[in-house]
Amino acid sequence: MITFALPDSIQKLISELTKFPGIGEKTALRMILFGLRGDLVFFKNLGEAFISVYENIRICKRCFNIAEDELCEICKDPKREEGILCVVEDVGDLISIERTGQFSGRYHVLGGLVSPMENRRFEDLRINELKNSVLLYKITEIILALNPSMEAEATALYIKDFFKDLNIRITKIAHGIPMGSDIEYLDEVTMAVAIKERRELE
Amino acid sequence: MITFALPDSIQKLISELTKFPGIGEKTALRMILFGLRGDLVFFKNLGEAFISVYENIRICKRCFNIAEDELCEICKDPKREEGILCVVEDVGDLISIERTGQFSGRYHVLGGLVSPMENRRFEDLRINELKNSVLLYKITEIILALNPSMEAEATALYIKDFFKDLNIRITKIAHGIPMGSDIEYLDEVTMAVAIKERRELE
Structure with missing residues (x-):
């Protein structure tokens, strides 16, 4: 598009920046x-x-979050609750949950979901690593915090099946009507889930 | 906003990136x-x-465009027409004009407009540099390609006055209704200019 002879260094920087979506x-x-x-x-x-991100960032060897040491800030924190593990698809989801300040356990970044379309099988996820963590850290509950989708449903079922012989509680985050939304304009799927997963008033 | 303890290198990169508007x-x-x-x-x-942009980019000593050598790609190009000089406020405007491929002369980047609000006087612009170029390169026409504004009007008048003793043509790019626009939705100022600056059909 840019026909004007921009200096090489500027053209190179443009071509790098346009790699961002x-x-x-x-x-x-x-x-x-x-x-x-x-x-x-x-x-x-x-x-x-x-360059500092390139040189310093690595993957936490325990939970696969981003880290600058062997363990990430969360896994290094002795105040985090042991025994409860929140499974997320990627680091972005982990950060979103951390922002709420509502979860005090630890995480496991799965690195994807089962997807026949993208030829990603259950074994391609960090599932053995999840099992190792569950056994090593005596996890009693896995919370699945996956974005709602067919792939997430399939992945959840696989995980449930995978851990069926261990005495471990597997839960998933609640889906339903988000706070501040307007029922009139809500999509049908969310509405259907909200009705199906209704609860007694306490 | 981000309360989660992100690694230092990521936090630093976020703080740099958010300096962009x-x-x-x-x-x-x-x-x-x-x-x-x-x-x-x-x-x-x-x-x-x-870093390469930081290390390599400098300002063309003739026209004040961005360059990697003493002269920018345009000033180095022997095929560009001498004698006609297009005055722009900044490099972004120069690039926009170059993209059209409609101008084959050379440029002068003024580096701003007269602005009492921002305490920028005529002498604060690259006006002596403009005069030097005009004399050195035997310029016969200056085209003012300034974004329409009160500041541009004032700057144009100053320039006209500044060069009044030299035998030099000073023109400005045409303002009016942009191609593809709809008269019904056009702002009043553009419409007023379009009527005032109407021309005979040829």
């Missing part, structure tokens, strides 16, 4: 022009921040 | 999580691309 050439150029209006040290700092 | 913490985190899903070398490449 939702960032096209125009947006990338706008970001760069913003930087050029100020102190060029901005580019240096950003560059060093990206 | 329109990028908040959530967007920055989403960008980083996108990168974490793939090969971490992505972060290294991006980091090096930012």
